Amino acid sequence: MIDRRLILGGTRSIEKLAGRIWRRIFPAGRRRGRARASSLDLDKIGDPLPFGRMICCRRANLFRLCSCLRFLGYSMILIVATVVALSYYAVVVVAWGPLLFSARSSSSLAIFIVIIFHLLLILMTWSYVTVVVKDPGSVPENWRPVLDEESGQASEMDTASDANAERTSGTRYCTRCRNYKPPRCHHCSVCQQCVLKMDHHCIWVVNCVGARNYKSFCLFLMYAFLETCLDTVVLVPRFIKFFQEAQSHSTSPSNLAVVFLAFVLNLAFALSLLCFLIMHTSLLLSNTTTIEVYEKRGLPRWKYDLGKRKNFEQVFGTNRALWLFPLYTSDDQQSLSSLQALEFPTRPDDDG
Ligand SMILES: [Zn+2]
Ligand SMILES: [Zn+2]
Incomplete structure (x- = not known):
C-alpha cells in the first residue's frame, strides 16, 4: 500500500x-x-x-516544429564558434604564426596573412554579432495602414472586425499578433512575431533577417566568404609541407589532423557561402526578399525595383564610408524609409 x-x-x-x-x-x-x-x-x-x-x-x-528550430539555433552558434576557433588554431598557431619571427623571407608573407586574417575575423564577428542581437524589425503596437485613415475606415474598424479586415478592405492582418501588417511584412513562426521586410529566419544566427539587420547579414556573408577563402588558400602550402614532414615523422600527427580538418571545413563553407552570396547579391540589387521571390512570380515588373544603385542604398545606406561596416548614419536611420520599413518607395510608373 x-x-x-x-x-x-x-x-x-x-x-x-x-x-x-x-x-x-x-x-x-x-x-x-x-x-x-x-x-x-x-x-x-x-x-x-x-x-x-x-x-x-x-x-x-508543422508550425509547432518551428519552435524546435529556436533550440537548434543555439547549437549552430556553437558550431560557428568551433569552426572559427579551429581555423584560428590551424592558420595562426600551427601554420603561419611560427614563421612570424623567423629570419627567412616567408616572415613578411606570414605577417601579411596574419594581419588580413585578424582584420577579416574582426569584421566578420562584428557583423555576425549584430545580426544575432539586433531587432530585425518589429511592427509598432496598434500600427494601422495609412490607406485606411485616408478613406476614413480606420476609426470605424473595431477589434471584432479586425480579423476580417484583410477580406473586406484588402489590408493585411496577422491573426496571431492581432495587428495589421505593413507592406512586405511577414509573420515568423519561429520568433512568434511579425517581422518588417522579413527575408527569412536564419538558424545560423538564431534570429530573423529583416529590414534592420539585412545589411549586417550581407556583410557577414561577404566577410565569412573572404575569411574561409583566405584560410583555404593559405592552408594548402602548409598542408602539403606538413604531409611531407609527416612521412618523415618530423611533425605532430595532431597538428596535421587539425590543419587537414580546418582545410576541408573552410573549403566546404567557402563553396556554400559563395552560393548564398550570389543569391543575396541578386536579391539586393533587385530590391527583393527571399520570400518575395515567390510573390513576384508572374508579375510583369516588381514595383519596389528602383534601379541597382537605389536598391543597394535602401539596404546599405547612402554614406559610402559606412558601406563596409554594420552601421548607419543617424540621418539614414531617420530618413531611410526602408529602415523604418512601414512604407516603401515604389517605381514612378507604379504609383497609381
Ligand atoms: Zn504576426
Ligand atoms: Zn524568425
Missing part, C-alpha cells in the same frame, strides 16, 4: 515537473495564440475535411 502511494506521488511529481517545463517552453499567450491561429485557419478553409481527418491536421501542425 505504502509502495503504491509512493509510486503515485512520484508519478504526480514527474507530471508537475513536465507541466512546468512545458509551460516554460510554451508560455500561455503563445499556446493560446497558436490554438486560436489554428482554429482561425481552419475556419477560413471552412470544413471541407471529415472530422477525424481534421483532428489529424490539428495534431500534425
Whole structure:
C-alpha cells in the first residue's frame, strides 16, 4: 500500500515537473495564440475535411516544429564558434604564426596573412554579432495602414472586425499578433512575431533577417566568404609541407589532423557561402526578399525595383564610408524609409 502511494506521488511529481517545463517552453499567450491561429485557419478553409481527418491536421501542425528550430539555433552558434576557433588554431598557431619571427623571407608573407586574417575575423564577428542581437524589425503596437485613415475606415474598424479586415478592405492582418501588417511584412513562426521586410529566419544566427539587420547579414556573408577563402588558400602550402614532414615523422600527427580538418571545413563553407552570396547579391540589387521571390512570380515588373544603385542604398545606406561596416548614419536611420520599413518607395510608373 505504502509502495503504491509512493509510486503515485512520484508519478504526480514527474507530471508537475513536465507541466512546468512545458509551460516554460510554451508560455500561455503563445499556446493560446497558436490554438486560436489554428482554429482561425481552419475556419477560413471552412470544413471541407471529415472530422477525424481534421483532428489529424490539428495534431500534425508543422508550425509547432518551428519552435524546435529556436533550440537548434543555439547549437549552430556553437558550431560557428568551433569552426572559427579551429581555423584560428590551424592558420595562426600551427601554420603561419611560427614563421612570424623567423629570419627567412616567408616572415613578411606570414605577417601579411596574419594581419588580413585578424582584420577579416574582426569584421566578420562584428557583423555576425549584430545580426544575432539586433531587432530585425518589429511592427509598432496598434500600427494601422495609412490607406485606411485616408478613406476614413480606420476609426470605424473595431477589434471584432479586425480579423476580417484583410477580406473586406484588402489590408493585411496577422491573426496571431492581432495587428495589421505593413507592406512586405511577414509573420515568423519561429520568433512568434511579425517581422518588417522579413527575408527569412536564419538558424545560423538564431534570429530573423529583416529590414534592420539585412545589411549586417550581407556583410557577414561577404566577410565569412573572404575569411574561409583566405584560410583555404593559405592552408594548402602548409598542408602539403606538413604531409611531407609527416612521412618523415618530423611533425605532430595532431597538428596535421587539425590543419587537414580546418582545410576541408573552410573549403566546404567557402563553396556554400559563395552560393548564398550570389543569391543575396541578386536579391539586393533587385530590391527583393527571399520570400518575395515567390510573390513576384508572374508579375510583369516588381514595383519596389528602383534601379541597382537605389536598391543597394535602401539596404546599405547612402554614406559610402559606412558601406563596409554594420552601421548607419543617424540621418539614414531617420530618413531611410526602408529602415523604418512601414512604407516603401515604389517605381514612378507604379504609383497609381
Ligand atoms: Zn504576426
Ligand atoms: Zn524568425
